[in-house]
Every structure is written in structure tokens, then in C-alpha cells.
Amino acid sequence: MTVSSRQERRSPVMADVARVAGVSHQTVSRVLNDHPNVRTETRTRVLAAIDQLGYRRNLVARALVTRHSRTLGVVSFDTTLYGPASTVYGIEQAARAAGYFVSIVSLRTIDRAGVREALDYLAEQGVDGIVVVAPQRSAASALADLPPGVPAVAVEGDHGGDVSVVSVDQFEGARLATEHLIGLGHETVWHVRGPLDWLEAEGRIAGWRAALNMAGRPVPEPLPGDWSPRSGYEAGRLLARIPEVTAVFVANDQMALGVLRAFAEAGVDVPGRISVAGFDDVPESEFFSPPLTTVRQDFGAVGRHSIAMLLKQIEEGQARSRERFVVPPEFKVRASTSSARR
Amino acid sequence: MTVSSRQERRSPVMADVARVAGVSHQTVSRVLNDHPNVRTETRTRVLAAIDQLGYRRNLVARALVTRHSRTLGVVSFDTTLYGPASTVYGIEQAARAAGYFVSIVSLRTIDRAGVREALDYLAEQGVDGIVVVAPQRSAASALADLPPGVPAVAVEGDHGGDVSVVSVDQFEGARLATEHLIGLGHETVWHVRGPLDWLEAEGRIAGWRAALNMAGRPVPEPLPGDWSPRSGYEAGRLLARIPEVTAVFVANDQMALGVLRAFAEAGVDVPGRISVAGFDDVPESEFFSPPLTTVRQDFGAVGRHSIAMLLKQIEEGQARSRERFVVPPEFKVRASTSSARR
DNA sequence: ACACCCGTTGTTAACGTTCACAGTCACTCC
């Protein structure tokens, strides 16, 4: 009895297919890669052998020789939030449509060391390109750590670095919401902002402020928030106590929900006494009480454009470009805003 | 002038490091893999060379020879929903903590062909294991397509197949919610269900029904829903018109929001006239109007346990196991439920 | 009839790492 009884049957490789089909492994390779110059009869024979053996090509070996893994790396933060989750989803869909895998690293904190480690990780894995969903300002320095030579695109984070950026026009969205409220006759518009480290929060503040300035209205001090419904709730409790408040632009829908809750508890009628507008248009906001006027961000478009940009860099072989693509926001009027009382 | 002016400097490989450090490539490998038998002086020399050249190891080449990619595949559906997004996040965190990459495929539809393609995709890529987030019944047949020999774990989908499963106890959660409402003195509890194809929807229906039967209460016909706030809204409009309704258990928080909205519009007081309980405990539900009594699912735990199970399979070399792990739900009482009016 | 080209196929050499094995050297032990 032979000692080497190999019950553990190794999965078939190209050479096995070649043997069965009576051709060389190179011909098998050609069939697999749709090479033009293969006789139809040969091709069918090879395909039959592949089917018979249950052969699956080994993309690792292929990546080693071609130096392309057909995998893209994505670095993101807290993919539980609606915005990042939707963005990553859009990225994954677009990447797969283009025949790429997506390797995801979700960071819970956003320190530079963490980002650096994630990027190293992806670089070692040999990704063909990297998308960094970098909404925070502190991610800017981290972008400097991007491995040189690897194509990269930043999403939602225009830190003026030397990478291409795709983002939704935060400024414009905030301006639209604020002008809408001013247009309804409100003397001024208060603001519950996002965390200051976030570029999106910053852009929304800027757009809100610009709209007020343009209309020559006083600019109240923004109330702090951290995107969470709770922080919105706390801001709402404060706002409910200020008699002259008639309109509030909240930096995202989750906080707007908290504001609405605080107003409901305080007996403040929305939009009767105070109008409220949000940002994001999460699927729920249409069913808030009252349904929320808000700014819609097309995350799918962001994902598609970032992948398109990245693939362009990859295919053209240029390591890094400095393009900008801004996705316009869409304004949705619902029942939470109305004319100022007179 | 030489024609081959190689301005495109190839990234350094082990042999380059070896040359600079004056050792063999194998010694470099040993340093990189923390092999014990390397002289400290040699080690520092190698590390210095690595640093000097900016060398990064090529995990693709390593995977080819070791036959381990240290990558896990995840197949999921609609990662925009809170549940799947949180589960995938939990999986990613746990995997990375264990030193594994995660390659994600998000399907938008759930047909067998799509799942099969995704699994093939991952198998070719050479993942060490696969997690399938398979909440729908139609995913059951797809699980049969799992490439043989590849360790796999199913999440949220106990279809009695031959794979291990990790899930939250849906039955128990629904039972808790229903019993809570019965305990408050409600004659019976109505139910807005999820889509019938989802095992979670099924489990929640079963738990709700069991609690009613146990208490000897009549079992009303469940109202249909598809997880969306809109479907909850429509169910809510119906329920508001039925006078004997005093308590509703809604299969998820998003639909519960729609129900609350419909009740608000119809002037139905919650919980004064009707008590409402949900399922999921999304971050927003604490700030609904009123704050929602609901069942919390620990998605992080689900992710951790699924990865732990998968890694056990991988390390023990057994291709497939048939374990079950059930994460207990947690019941959260808030303001949307109260005693029945008498 | 000859050179030439093109479609088709095979042969050999990478790609960059780890594994198996074989050395070398300094000690120790009897």
C-alpha cells in the first residue's frame, strides 16, 4: 500500500484541463481569455474539459503575472451611517459592473495611524486602485499617506490634496434649503450643525451663512451637533425656548428627527410655529411627523462617478490625477416648512 | 544613449532587499514572518534595508504559494438597509481584528443566478471562507451552490442546509414584544409583517402568533409590508380605521415609523388609543414621536460570532460544519406602548 | 515555384513569494 494515498484531491489547474482536452495549457488560457485565434472546434473541446473537471481559474496566480488584481480598495468610516453605507453600496455596484472586486476596510476611528495602516494593508494586497471615503478634515493628512503610484480617488473630502475628488455640493444644498426658508418669509434661519471636523458640516454651514448674508439677514450662532438624533434632540430643546426662532436648517435628517421630537415634547408646532429643514433625504424622512423638507444627495451617482474616475486613471496608466466632480443636490419640499406666521 | 531608459522604477522585491542587506531572500522572508532563528543583528540590517527601499511585501505572490489569501468573501443584499449594513460592518470589524481582508459583493436582486455568480467570483478570487448574509428564503437554494471545500457560514438564514448559521432569535424577540403588549391588558395584538420571502419576517410572525396562542387570544390577519416606511404607512391607514385595534406589533422600525405617521394623520393617539411596538432598534427609534418600544438586535455580536465560526472551520481544516448560534434579542420599552384603555 | 503572411498551436520563461532541505559554524559531551 502506497503511503501517499492522496485522498485530498487537489482542485484542477490549467494543465489538467489541457491534458483532458489534448491541448497545451496556453491554449486553455487563450480560451479563457477570449483570445481570437483559437479554432472553434478546439475551443469547444477545451470548454468541455473545463466543465467536466469543474475547473475554476486561479485569479491569484493570474494577478501575480499580470500585476493587476482587478480588485479595488475602499476605506470608509462607520458604514452604519446612511450616507457612508449608501456611498459604499454605490461604489461596490459600479465596481462590480466594471468587473472589479471591492475590498473594504471600515474604520471606527479616524486617526491618521488607522488610515495609514488600512492603506498599507490594501497596498500589500495589490489593489489596482483605492477609493477613500474621507468626510473628515482629519482624513486629509491621512490622504498624504496614499502609497505613491497607486491610482486613488477621494469621496466627500475635498482637501485640496493631489487626488481626484467626487462629492455632493454641500454648499449648494445648504443654500437651497436656507433660501427656501427665507423665501417663505422667515426673518432668519437658525442652524444645527454637524461636527466641525467634517467637511460636509463645514460646507453646509458655509452655504447656510452665504444665503443669509446674501439676503442681508442676521446670522445666529449655529447650535452644535454630532449627526446623532440625540444631539438634534438637545439642540431642539434649546431652540424651543427661544421665542424668536421660526425656522431651523438642520445639518442632517437624523438630527432633524431629534429636533422634531424635542419640539413635539415642548408643544412647538411644526411647521406652525417653527419650520424645519434637513439634509440627506433618508428613506424615513418622508414619514417623519411632519414629513421633512430636506436636501437629497444622490449617493449612487457619487459611487458611479468615483469608480469611473478611478478606472480612467487605472486604464490610462497615470498614477494620480486632480480632477473634481461635483454631484448637484436636489431639494425636496415636504410638510415641515411653511410660511412664517405674520 | 541606451534605448532601455527605465524611468519606470519597479517597486522593490525581496531580492532587492536581500541584496541591500547582504543576505539571501529567504532570510528576508524569515524576518518578515517573525521566524525565531534570525540573529538580531541580521534582523535589524534587513529591516533597515526594507525601510530604505520602501519595500512592501506582495501578498498575491504569498497567497499563490501558501494557498491562503487571508481574504474572506461576504455576499449580502441591499447593504443600504440598517440591518444588513450593521451586520456587514460587524463582520468586517471582526475579520480585520483577526487579520483578514473582506471582499464584499452586494446584490441588488436575490435570484439564484446572481448568488451563484457572486460565489463563483469569490471562489476564483481564492477567498479562504465565505459569509452569506441570506435573509431570504430564495437564498436557500442559492446556498446549495456554495463551492465545495470552501468554509462557509450563513447569517440570518437558517434554511436547514449543511452550513453553519448565526442569527438573532427572531421568534423570541417577537414573542417578547407581543407578550409585553398582552401584559399591558390588550385583548389582542395586530401585526404588520415583513415580506413573506424573508425568514426574519416569518420568524417574527411565528413568535407573535405563538404568544397570542399561548395567551388564548384571537389571532388577527397580519397586514402585509415590505420593510419600507411607506408600506408601514399604508398598513397604518388601514389599522386606524379599525376601531377594535389597541395594539400593533410592527415587524421593523422603519415600517413602525410609517404606522406612527399614518396614526398621527388620522388623529390616533399613540399610545393613548393604540400601542405600537417595532423591531430592530435603529438609532432613530428612540426619537420617533413617540419614542418606540422595540426589540434590539445585536448585529455586532452576529458579525463576531459568524467570523469566529468561519475561522474555526478554516483553522481546523474541515470544509463545512453544521453549527448553530443564536444571538438573544433585547427588549426595549419606550413610550409608544401603554396599558389598554378600559 | 518561391517567398510571404496569417491563423493556429506549443514551448519556455517569467511573476515574487514560501517550503524543504542542505549547509556552516560554534559549542558541548564523552
Add this chain to the structure above:
DNA sequence: GGAGTGACTGTGAACGTTAACAACGGGTGT
């Protein structure tokens, strides 16, 4: 003083694929 031991290091051969080139044969143009 010779064999044995253990720490350290080097050499060659994989892993499974694609790229580069060579070779073959039948047609075409002159």
C-alpha cells in the same frame, strides 16, 4: 579529539497563471 547538537543562513524548487517567441501548415501573390 571526534561526534553530536542547535542556531543560523543559503539554495533550489515549487505555486498556477500569462507573455514572448517559435513553429507549423495552408493559402496567396508574383
